[in-house]
Amino acid sequence: MEGKKVTRQNVAFGRRIRKLRKGSGLTQELLADKTGLSTTFIGLLETGKRRASIKTLQRIATVLKVKVRDLINF
Secondary structure (H helix, E strand, C coil): CCCCCCCCCHHHHHHHEEEEEEECCHHHHHHHHHHHHHHHHHHHCCCCCCCCCCCHHHHHHHHCCHHHEEECCC
């Protein structure tokens, strides 16, 4: 991941996504399928190696049945 830094915020966000995903009984594969994202991208989000756009946050929040602010409230 050249030129991109993994920040504490990204890691905290990733942990929050993972916690909510698991709490919903979803695997990374199921979340990816329901959001139209790749499993690889979900994994990268959960490890803090990628950031999510607003559109992606909305898609994930919808599937997890939470508000966007619940994804970033850590």
